[in-house]
Each structure stands twice: as structure tokens, then as C-alpha cells.
Amino acid sequence: MGKLSGSVLLWIFLLVTAILIAFPVIVTFLGSFMSNMEITKGGTIIPSSWHIENYKEAWVQANFARFTWNSLFLSGMTTIGTLIVASMAAYVVNRMKFPGKALFVGIQASTMFISIGAVVIRPQFELMVKLHLNTSLWGVVLILVSGHAYIFFILLSFLQGISRELDEAARIDGCSSGGIFWRIILPLMRPGLGVGALFTFCGAWNEYLRPLVFTMTNPKLQTLTVGLSYLRYGASAAVQTHYMLAGACLSILPLLVVYMVANKSFMQMTAGSLKG
Template identity: 90%
Template sequence: MGKLGGRVLLWLFLLVTALLIVFPVVVTFLGSFMSNIEITKGGQIFPSSWHFANYKEAWVQANFARFTWNSLFLSGTTTIGTLIVASMAAYVVDRIHFPGKAIYVAIQASTMFISIGAVVIRPQFELMVKLHMNTNLWGVVLILISGHAYIFFILLSFLKGISRELDEAARIDGCSNAGIFWRIILPLMRPGLGVGALFTFCGAWNEYLRPLVFTMTNPKLQTLTVGLSYLRYGASAAVQTHYMLAGACLSILPLLVVYMVANRSFMQMTAGSLKG
């Protein structure tokens, strides 16, 4: 009876947690089909009439086509760059002995526990000014790639599960460290790379402050998270909550696609860790 009671409590906890997570998403989705008056009055979850035109207006007013492309560029290049840098760093740390390895790992770990948010925006911007990358998204990409510590440790833990005998066999055949990494290790790291790609893409896609700062002088390069703010007020300065909700739902779609693509890798890595 005690074990049954524990299972019931566990399932109740999971159910309540799931409801708390899903409920805001459902309310946002349903609200995106309401009129602005219905949302302002409140008191109802389901729309009295479905306004599908909200999505069309949100797409046009926020210039979604351009801003979506900018977000895809930022997220895609950041993901590719982060995976390359983090996987190479993880391979070197795990497979090659060099002076200062412990210090390097400690520095990587320390960056994960220090979060000072917007305080670092100014020095980052000044650095990009010196590199002449302060008026485009490449500066943001470079900054986001440099913050790869979390992905580095994910790939490092995954790399430790790959047998070193494969390296030794490749060296006997005359393969260099670079050849071992690109031809043997990297293909075997696909589940870890899939998980890293998922987290990196989502983080870059949701980035708001840096794209806002770096594209102030060039609004055409603004990302979708920045462009959504254009939906807040209409021509008459009235708050357009219904368009904002529709725009938010549209902005979630690419993340869902990336999750479905990377979900298999995530499950493989999770199953492997549980098995180990």
C-alpha cells in the first residue's frame, strides 16, 4: 500500500507539473484566435469566434519573413559554430594531454556559474566595435559561440563513453589526431551533437537583448524576438494583444521543428546515460 501511495503521489505531482507548464501555452494559443476586446475583458479561455486573420496581420505587421530569416541565420550559424568549437575542445581535453588542462576545464566550469546578465553587454559591444562587428549579427554570433561551456561539458561527458581503442586502431593505420576526430569521433558523437544543437539553437533563437543592441542602427537585421515588439501597438496606439499572441505562436513553430528533428538524438543520449 505504501508503494502504491508513493506511485499515486508521484503521478499527481507529474500531472500538476505538466498542467502548470502546458496551461500558459494553451491559453496563448487560444488567445491568438480571439479579438482584442475579448482578451482585454478576460474571463474566458475559448474564443467566441475564431479570428484566423490574426496570424495574417501579425505576419505582415511584424515583417515576419525578414525577421524569421534573420533569426534562422543567427540561430543556425551560432549552432554550427558552437558545435564545431565545443566538440573540438571536448576532444582535445579528453584525448590529448597538455599543460594547463585542469585550469582550462576550471575556467570553462566557472563561466557556467557566473551569470551577470546585461552587465557584460557594454564590454562585449565595445569589443565588437574594435572588431568592426557592432552593426551586424556576426558580432552576436561570435559572442554566443564564445559562451559554449554548457555544450562543451555535454559533449565531453558523451566523448568519455567512446572507446579509446578506436583511436589506437586509427593511429596504427596512420591517422592523425585531426583525422581521428573528423572521421571517427565526430560521427559517433551524433546523439551528443543533436542534444547540443537543440539547446544552442533554442538559446540563440530566444536571444533578445544582444540582437536589439547590435541592430539598433540597422533595423532590417533585427531578429524575430525583437520584431515581435512591433506588434504591441497599432496605428492608433492601441495595444494589440491578439496580434502579439499570434506572433508568439508563429515564433514557436521553428523551435518545435528543431525539437522534433533533435528529439531522437536526445532520447538516444538519455537512454545511453541511464544504461551506463
């Protein structure tokens, strides 16, 4: 009886949590089909009439085609760069001994718990000016790749489950450390890389402040999160909430696609941790 009551309470808790998480998304989706007047008036979340043209107007007004490409470029390059850097760093820390190893891991860990947010924007921008990357999305990519500590620890924990006997067998066959990493370790890390790609892509896709700062002088390079702000006001300075909600729904679609692609890797990694 006690076990049954515990299961019921658990399911109730999970159901309430799911509702609280899904409710804002549902309201946003339904609101994207309303007229601006109906949203402003409030009182209902179900559209009285479905305005599908909101999506067309949002796509045209916010120049979604260009901004979506910019966001895909920023997120894709950041994901690739982060996975390469974090996986190599995790491999070296896990498999090799070198002076300052504990200090390096400590510094990586400290960057996860110390958040100074916008305070670092100015020194980062000045650094990119010296590198002549202050008017390019490559500067933002470089900054985002450097913040790879979270992915580093995910891959480091995953590497601990890969037997070192594989390394020794490969060395006997004459394989170098680099060859072991690229030919043996990296393919076995595929589930961990999938999870890391999911988190990195979502984080880069939702980045707002840095793309805004680095593209002020070149609006054509602005990302989707920055471009959505153009939907806030229309030609008559009236707030266009319905277009903003439609634009927000459009911006979510790539994240859903990435999640569906990486979901298998996420489940494999979760199952592996449970078995361990």
C-alpha cells in the same frame, strides 16, 4: 500497496507539473484567436469567435518573413559554430594532455555559474566595434559561440563513454589526431551533438538583448524576438495583445520543428546514460 501508492503519487505529481507547464502555452494559443477586446475583458480562455486573421496581420505588421530569416541565420550559424568549437575543445580535453588543462576546465565551469547578464553588453559591443562587426549579426553569432561552456560539458561527458581503443586502432592505421576526430569521434558523438544543437538553437532563437543592441542602426537585420515588439502598439497607440499572442505562437513553430528533429538524439543520449 506502498509501491502502488508511490506510483500514484508520482503520476499525480507529473500530471500537475505537465498542467502547470502547458497551461500558459494553451492560454497563449487560444488567446491568439481572440479579438483584442475579448482578451482585455477577460473572464474566459475560449474564444467566442475564432479570428484566424490575427495570424495574417501579425505576419504582415511584424515583417515576419525578414525577421524569421534573420533569426534562422543567427540561430543556425550560432549552432554550427558552437558545435564545432565545443566538440573540438571537448575532444582535446578528454583525449590529450597539455599544460593548464585543469585551469581551462575550471574557467569553463566558472562561466556556467557566474551570470552577469547585461553588464557585459558594453565591453562586448566595444570589442565588436574594433572588429567592425558591431552592425552585423555576425558579431552576435561570435559572442554567442564564445559562450559554449554548457555544450562543452555535455559533449565532454559523452566523449567519456567512447572507448580510447578506437583511437589507438586508428593511430596504428596511420590516422592523425585530426583524422580520428573527424572520421571516428565526431560520427559517434551524433546523439550528443543533437542535444547540443537543440539547446544552442533554442538559446540563440530566444536571444533578445544582443540582437536589439547590435541592430539598432540597421532594423532590417533585427530578429524575430525583437520584431515581435512592433506588434505591441498599433497605429492608434492601442495595445494589440491579440497580434502579439499570434506572433508569439508563430515564433514557437521553428523551435517545435527543431525539437522534433533533435528529439531522437536526445532520447538516444538519455538511454545511453541510463545504460551506463
